[in-house]
Amino acid sequence: MHSFSLLKKHTLMVCFFISFNYFGVRLVKKMKLNNKNRIMLLIGCLLIILNFNSVVIKAQGSSGKDALKVFLRIEEGMADASVNKFSKYFCNKNYLSLSNGVSGYYSSNQSYYVIKDFLSIYQPISFKLTNTVTETTTPFASGILKYNSKGVRGISVVFISLHFIDGAWKISQITIN
Numbered sequence: 707m708h709s710f711s712l713l714k715k716h717t718l719m720v721c722f723f724i725s726f727n728y729f730g731v732r733l734v735k736k737m738k739l740n741n742k743n744r745i746m747l748l749i750g751c752l753l754i755i756l757n758f759n760s761v762v763i764k765a766q767g768s769s770g771k772d773a774l775k776v777f778l779r780i781e782e783g784m785a786d787a788s789v790n791k792f793s794k795y796f797c798n799k800n801y802l803s804l805s806n807g808v809s810g811y812y813s814s815n816q817s818y819y820v821i822k823d824f825l826s827i828y829q830p831i832s833f834k835l836t837n838t839v840t841e842t843t844t845p846f847a848s849g850i851l852k853y854n855s856k857g858v859r860g861i862s863v864v865f866i867s868l869h870f871i872d873g874a875w876k877i878s879q880i881t882i883n
Contacts, residue, residue, distance in 0.1 A: 711864055740818060769875075773845040776875045777838050783834040784851060787825040797876040798867065804882045805862055822879065828853040833864070835878045842871060844878075851882065 735826055775793050783791030798813035803809045804824050828851075835849035846867040853860050865881040 735791075769870070770840040770845070772785050773840040773875045774838065776868060776877070777835055777840070777845070777847045777866065780847075780877070781833060781835050782851065784825070784849075784864070785830055787822075788827065789818055789822045792877070795868075795875065795877045797871060799877040800877060802881075817880075818875075824882070828855045828860070828862070831859065836877050845875065 778793070779795065780792045783789055783793075793814070796817045798814055799811050800814065800817045801811055802820055803816060804820070806824060806827065808820055808824070831852040831854055833849060833851045835847045837849070838847040839845060844867055847867065848863060848865045851862045852863050853862065862882050865879070866877060866883075867879040869878040870874045870876075
């Protein structure tokens with residue numbers, strides 16, 4: 707459902723309608739339907755197309771909600787240094803760029819330990835997402851991490867992006883500066 711953009715889905719639907727209309731008119735002429743039955747057939751076809759369109763829109767709306775749920779789990783986990791609260795959302799290959807100099811692509815398992823180690827040094831006081839954009843093909847969020855490191859308080863900006871992989875939203879990038 708998410709492999710096509712909304713524009714492509716509507717284009718496919720219009721092409722389907724045009725081809726159905728062309729062949730449908732030829733079929734209706736061969737069936738020798740009266741005007742009342744032709745109108746009923748046309749209304750039935752339109753209802754099917756409108757129903758398909760509403761399913762597409764509902765699916766896209768729910769994907770934004772699903773992405774938001776992932777961001778909320780990340781927010782919870784980062785706030786109390788519980789990487790296990792969001793580690794199931796790591797991609798097989800994540801890009802991490804952290805203020806301690808760690809930068810590169812990591813497996814989901816490596817990402818878990820890299821973030822866990824980072825949060826053990828930069829112990830979170832609080833973490834709050836301040837901006838989330840979910841109604842896009844690559845949802846992203848940013849927030850503020852307030853931490854304590856060796857008795858010194860600090861603030862970092864956190865950026866997170868998601869990708870839709872195998873029917874679920876997965877973390878593809880975390881940047882902490």
